[in-house]
Amino acid sequence: xxxxxxxxxxxxPVAMRTMEGVVTIVQEGRFQLTDDxxxxxxxxxxxxxxxxxxxxxxxxxxxARVRVHYxxxxxxxxxxxxxxxxxxxxxx
Amino acid sequence: MDMPAxxxxxxxxxxxxxxxxxxxxxxxxxxxxxxxYGFFTDTTLCIGCKACEVACKEWNxxxxxxxxxxxxxxxxxxxxxxxxxxxxxxxxxxxxxxVRDNTQAPFQSGWLMMSDVCKHCHNAPCLEACPTGALFRTxxxxxxxxxxxxxxxxxxxxxxxxxxVDLSELDGKAHKCTLCYDRLKGGLExxxxxxxxxxxxxxxxxxxxxxxxEKRVAQLHELGAANAYLYGAPGSPGATGDLxxxxxxxLLTDRPETxxxxxAPTRAANRVAPSLGTGLAAxxxxxxxxxxxLSGRD
Numbered sequence: 001x002x003x004x005x006x007x008x009x010x011x012x013p014v015a016m017r018t019m020e021g022v023v024t025i026v027q028e029g030r031f032q033l034t035d036d037x038x039x040x041x042x043x044x045x046x047x048x049x050x051x052x053x054x055x056x057x058x059x060x061x062x063x064a065r066v067r068v069h070y071x072x073x074x075x076x077x078x079x080x081x082x083x084x085x086x087x088x089x090x091x092x
Numbered sequence: 093m094d095m096p097a098x099x100x101x102x103x104x105x106x107x108x109x110x111x112x113x114x115x116x117x118x119x120x121x122x123x124x125x126x127x128x129y130g131f132f133t134d135t136t137l138c139i140g141c142k143a144c145e146v147a148c149k150e151w152n153x154x155x156x157x158x159x160x161x162x163x164x165x166x167x168x169x170x171x172x173x174x175x176x177x178x179x180x181x182x183x184x185x186x187x188x189x190x191v192r193d194n195t196q197a198p199f200q201s202g203w204l205m206m207s208d209v210c211k212h213c214h215n216a217p218c219l220e221a222c223p224t225g226a227l228f229r230t231x232x233x234x235x236x237x238x239x240x241x242x243x244x245x246x247x248x249x250x251x252x253x254x255x256x257v258d259l260s261e262l263d264g265k266a267h268k269c270t271l272c273y274d275r276l277k278g279g280l281e282x283x284x285x286x287x288x289x290x291x292x293x294x295x296x297x298x299x300x301x302x303x304x305x306e307k308r309v310a311q312l313h314e315l316g317a318a319n320a321y322l323y324g325a326p327g328s329p330g331a332t333g334d335l336x337x338x339x340x341x342x343l344l345t346d347r348p349e350t351x352x353x354x355x356a357p358t359r360a361a362n363r364v365a366p367s368l369g370t371g372l373a374a375x376x377x378x379x380x381x382x383x384x385x386l387s388g389r390d
Contacts, residue, residue, distance in 0.1 A: 030155075047244070047263050054240055075159055076175065076262075077157075
């Protein structure tokens with residue numbers, strides 16, 4: 001049973017992923033991001049994120065387009081957001 | 093419970109605006125700062141549908157957790173946690189009159205179901221333990237964690253006699269039911285109580301709820317359920333150890349332990365003085381012993 005642990009050690013930390021969309025719901029440090037396909041995803045701010053929960057409601061009020069760097073959360077249907085930054089709408 | 097008087101004023105299904113003081117329609121109570129509000133959970137009415145759990149997660153944008161099967165009856169939430177602020181207990185009673193019996197009287201159930209939640213204690217131990225003031229008492233007499241102030245020290249977690257408060261591993265902060273503080277400020281009934289299809293969870297002014305609960309207990313006694321009693325109402329089990337009363341209280345039909353509730357919860361602050369006294373006495377004893385040993389030497 002040592003193989004999974006060995007594989008995890010060899011693969012290193014979980015790779016960071018990126019998603020873009022509009023912040024549609026904010027509650028405390030949790031927010032919902034609706035992507036360009038109209039699919040909504042739930043994110044929780046990481047304790048290491050350079051974003052405070054107070055900074056999320058303005059993003060929702062302005063329907064701001066943001067880029068989120070995230071990792072999957074273990075045993076949760078949601079993602080851990082490590083950074084949230086405003087982004088531009090891609091050219092059509 | 094009778095239909096609230098204002099409920100007939102809004103017969104349409106689609107609304108183009110917020111209904112002012114909507115709680116008057118749904119719960120028959122106007123929410124005003126300065127009054128005490130809470131939950132009365134009548135476990136005899138709970139059917140275990142988990143609508144309260146879902147409504148809580150939907151409104152508060154909480155993620156589904158504990159993916160997989162727990163193997164504990166139909167309960168896959170497991171327990172209250174940083175991401176589950178409502179939890180429906182499924183208790184299969186074994187032994188006398190339980191679902192495991194070979195014979196059972198008709199129309200009797202061995203199932204006990206209870207939607208558990210933060211009790212919003214009158215003397216809240218979590219609030220007393222919080223060193224940063226992140227936990228505070230709101231204008232509706234409820235207890236809420238301010239996320240921007242919480243430093244994740246976790247003192248509130250062992251202070252809670254009900255095991256409600258939990259630290260999230262992801263954001264490192266304490267989380268628990270807010271009794272839908274944002275909804276109360278907007279004149280809305282808490283999501284769980286609004287979603288409950290059997291009115292097992294009732295929201296309202298605390299005095300009204302306590303009066304309603306006493307009547308319900310008397311009614312159940314008349315119907316032959318002599319084991320019905322209140323947990324957390326003033327002077328009842330659960331309202332012990334200087335906790336005062338619980339703003340979220342329950343009607344139970346079995347011992348509190350059956351529902352995973354402590355029979356006599358206490359404030360952690362009550363144990364500070366005895367602990368300090370014991371520590372000082374131990375130090376004094378050790379100092380005396382050291383003095384006696386060292387003074388006996390040549």
